Amino acid sequence: xxxxGVVTFPGSLDDRDAQRAVRFxxxxxxxxxxxxxxxxxxxxxxxxxxFSYGDYxxxxxxASHSPIMREVVSAxxxxxxxxxxxxxxxxxxxxxxxxxxxxxxxxxSFICRDQLLRVENASxxxxxxxxxxxxxxxxxxxxxxxxxxxxxxxxxxxxxxxVTFRYVGVNPNGSLNDIAGxxxxxxxxxxxxxxxxxxxxxxxxxxxxxxxxxxxxGLGLFTSALQSLLAV
Amino acid sequence: xxxxxxxxxxxxxxxxxxxxAVAGALTRLGKTEFTGVRVGKRFELTVDGDVDAAVxxxxxxxxxxxxxxxxxxxxxxxxxxxEAGAHSAAASGALA
Numbered sequence: 645x646x647x648x649g650v651v652t653f654p655g656s657l658d659d660r661d662a663q664r665a666v667r668f669x670x671x672x673x674x675x676x677x678x679x680x681x682x683x684x685x686x687x688x689x690x691x692x693x694x695f696s697y698g699d700y701x702x703x704x705x706x707a708s709h710s711p712i713m714r715e716v717v718s719a720x721x722x723x724x725x726x727x728x729x730x731x732x733x734x735x736x737x738x739x740x741x742x743x744x745x746x747x748x749x750x751x752x753s754f755i756c757r758d759q760l761l762r763v764e765n766a767s768x769x770x771x772x773x774x775x776x777x778x779x780x781x782x783x784x785x786x787x788x789x790x791x792x793x794x795x796x797x798x799x800x801x802x803x804x805x806x807v808t809f810r811y812v813g814v815n816p817n818g819s820l821n822d823i824a825g826x827x828x829x830x831x832x833x834x835x836x837x838x839x840x841x842x843x844x845x846x847x848x849x850x851x852x853x854x855x856x857x858x859x860x861x862g863l864g865l866f867t868s869a870l871q872s873l874l875a876v
Numbered sequence: 877x878x879x880x881x882x883x884x885x886x887x888x889x890x891x892x893x894x895x896x897a898v899a900g901a902l903t904r905l906g907k908t909e910f911t912g913v914r915v916g917k918r919f920e921l922t923v924d925g926d927v928d929a930a931v932x933x934x935x936x937x938x939x940x941x942x943x944x945x946x947x948x949x950x951x952x953x954x955x956x957x958x959e960a961g962a963h964s965a966a967a968s969g970a971l972a
Contacts, residue, residue, distance in 0.1 A: 701942075702945055702948075737945075748894060792890055
């Protein structure tokens, strides 16, 4: 069975939810610890949301220097699928695995809502279960989710199709170009601010037209990773 | 023991929501003479021993690699304070 590691840092909140999402997608979740140098041979890695190290210094900054991140960086360079959700996305930018950075929401407030997104690139390891242009709804909850990058980096991201998810309807945090998630050139590393792991099980996801809390649009990210590993 | 002060500011071209919130508070207090506020960070590194060129080089590296993120911030100043807290002339000054 495909094994997907979920790293727990001091201050991680959504590690258990991410493990549950992995299980729902049909893989075996493996709990990994920030202080270890061992990825335990997992096939893919999820860096979950939360407030690692209390968001001290900068969100994700201290976690990006933790022992396990050295292993995550070298695994990512080998092509191992790595997904960063929210605080995990912040860690990936701090570790320079993804371009750009995240700053405080432009309106200054924490935001928590079900967020409509458009899938802009369906060829990454974490989005191949979707179609380009497909709109999905998954929860968004953050205080520092404003995606920023230099003008040249933005042009490159847009030109090379590295924008993976874009906010639709409303830009909830001042992200440049409405960017909600990006990938690296190889497509194995993806980071996004919204939380797909909170939209994987009927009864616990966002509301849909069909029924309350029935949204499971987040599951596609996790099944994508399994599909991409089978395709290798 | 001497201290090395590192000042980090959000990049000038980026929105600084914290500064904006403080500016809003000033306006509400009637302090209308201020047109803008930006909020940065000050780090004080206490050094065991003398501050020589090697230590300063180390601090410059730490400032760039850990204390700041060059995508969103700039290191605007590195200053050495002596035991009494006075600026030491030798290594003070704004960075280019």
